[in-house]
Amino acid sequence: KAGVTQTPRYLIKTRGQQVTLSCSPISGHRSVSWYQQTPGQGLQFLFEYFSETQRNKGNFPGRFSGRQFSNSRSEMNVSTLELGDSALYLCASSLEPGRSLDTGELFFGEGSRLTVL
Amino acid sequence: AQSVTQPDIHITVSEGASLELRCNYSYGATPYLFWYVQSPGQGLQLLLKYFSGDTLVQGIKGFEAEFKRSQSSFNLRKPSVHWSDAAEYFCAAYQAAGNKLTFGGGTRVLVKP
Numbered sequence: 001k002a003g004v005t006q007t008p009r010y011l012i013k014t015r016g017q018q019v020t021l022s023c024s025p026i027s028g029h030r031s032v033s034w035y036q037q038t039p040g041q042g043l044q045f046l047f048e049y050f051s052e053t054q055r056n057k058g059n060f061p062g063r064f065s066g067r068q069f070s071n072s073r074s075e076m077n078v079s080t081l082e083l084g085d086s087a088l089y090l091c092a093s094s095l096e097p098g099r100s101l102d103t104g105e106l107f108f109g110e111g112s113r114l115t116v117l
Numbered sequence: 118a119q120s121v122t123q124p125d126i127h128i129t130v131s132e133g134a135s136l137e138l139r140c141n142y143s144y145g146a147t148p149y150l151f152w153y154v155q156s157p158g159q160g161l162q163l164l165l166k167y168f169s170g171d172t173l174v175q176g177i178k179g180f181e182a183e184f185k186r187s188q189s190s191f192n193l194r195k196p197s198v199h200w201s202d203a204a205e206y207f208c209a210a211y212q213a214a215g216n217k218l219t220f221g222g223g224t225r226v227l228v229k230p
Contacts, residue, residue, distance in 0.1 A: 004160070033217065033218075035220075042220060042221075042222045042223060043207065043220040043223075045218070045219070048217060056217055058217075092161075092218075105151065105166060106161075106163075106218055107163075108161040109160050110158075110159055110160040111159075
């Protein structure tokens with residue numbers, strides 16, 4: 001069974017540009033969550049999607065957005081990039097949050113490392 | 118506010134020595150608890166999880182964790198560390214109502230030969 005796949009793995013952008021990151025969850029998983037990891041702030045929750053609907057959102061500005069497609073694949077977008085957006089962006093998938101089958105366990109991809117110059 | 122705290126930012130241990138990483142949580146009710154490990158440049162891998170029942174939980178790679186409700190703690194242990202255990206370890210808590218994992222700040226483990 002393939003794991004969570006994130007693309008691209010590495011990318012470099014300049015301030016003011018925008019970026020789109022992609023995440024393919026484990027087959028059968030319908031929930032996709034995004035986390036930002038930085039040395040200063042650690043792992044911070046961005047948002048979670050289930051059945052193409054954003055169900056939960058962390059405390060990030062509106063420049064951070066995402067969406068989920070009918071096949072559960074997800075993308076996140078960051079517009080008007082700032083230096084502080086440099087981070088490892090981790091995607092995680094899970095079954096169905098809140099349902100009896102789901103235990104809260106997240107399966108993580110290897111991340112997309114974004115550098116903003 | 119719900120939070121997870123890992124008091125130790127760095128820990129250095131000698132290969133073959135025992136390891137204990139501390140984790141405390143602050144939640145209204147006992148959340149589901151997890152330990153993840155992250156090797157450099159990699160994503161997070163689940164080591165073990167606690168939902169209910171036995172307070173001593175066994176995980177992969179020889180790790181175990183003990184849940185203590187009275188202390189709101191979920192400490193991770195390994196009797197004898199290997200050089201390959203050098204990584205960053207994250208404790209996390211999940212509650213269905215919030216539908217997300219809250220992570221501690223992480224503990225970076227260095228293993229001396």
